[in-house]
Amino acid sequence: LMERDAEISKKDAVISKLQNSLQLMEKTSRDFVTRTQQDAEKQSLSNIKTWEGKQACMQQDIDKLVLQLNTLVLENRQVEKGLRKKRFKVETEIENWLQKYDADMGEKQEELQEVGGAFGEEQQERADLEEAYGVLAEEYDQIMEARRRLEEAQREEARELGLQTGGAVVIQAWWRGYCVRKNMRAKAKGKGKAKGKGKKGK
Template sequence: NRNEEPEPKLTEISMDLKTHLHNLTKFSESQIQRTKQEAEKQQKGELRASQAKCTKTQQDIHQLRAQLNALVTEHREAELTLRKKKYKVEMEIENWIQKYDVDMGEKQTEYEEVDEVYTEEKAQLAELKEKYAMLEQEYSQVKEERRLRQEQKEKDERELAIMVRAATQIQALWKGYLVRSLLRFKKKKKGKKGKK
């Protein structure tokens, strides 16, 4: 009997569970259906919004593409002008570089010629300086010799003048002596004549 008692309870529980499961299934299906409908509704709304955005974006793209084409056309001429200017400037720069190279080549040649002349003149100047130093030394010697000769000449002239003065004085004294001697001699002779 004990083994038979639990069966009706199990059946009851099983029935309850089945009912509950059936209700849960119905509720779930209803919930899923509602969720699905809401999702579809939301999806449709989003799709409409997305399509509107796509349409707007397409319009923006067309508009921007038209603006871009207009700008490209507008700026193509400006670019062409700038390219021409760039080419012209590049050619001018190239010409200036060539002119600079030619000028620098000429200047280099001129510098080398001037440097050669300068080196030669420097060597000549050094040689002239050496000659000048020798000549200056010789001139100093000649000057010194002249000075010494002049001093000697002046000394000789002084000595000669002294000797001439001395000779003149000696001659004057000698003449005076001779005159006095002659006068004495004459007096003696006169004296002798008078005595006779």
């Protein structure tokens, strides 16, 4: 019985020791959990503050960006308005130029048709003139050939006339010389007869 009681006492001591150890562990766990929760809460508060600070900075950045965006949108609207006005002006000018181009091209087409008609008439006149020129050229060649032949005939006639004239001059000179010589002989004979009669009378 004493051994049993001793054993029970030992077991009770072990149980008491275990209970104390368990209580200590529970207290340690509670303290750890409490510290952990406090640390977590502190970290969470720190994170919240940090996030709030970052959020405030981000909000400021967002506000700045929104302001810049609104400014850019306003500027872009003004630029777009100016571009639309410029585009409308350019389109109006292009339309006017196209209308003017169409009108000018219509006039040029009419002028071209008129010029084409006049050119056709001039071509026909040119063909007629070339045909007439061919006839005139042929007649001119014939006239020049007849003229050349006439000039050759005139030169030949002049040459023959020159020869004839030269011969006539020679003949006339010879004839005049002959007549002079004849007269001189006749006069010489007359003087001789007169001298003979004078001697006979004496």
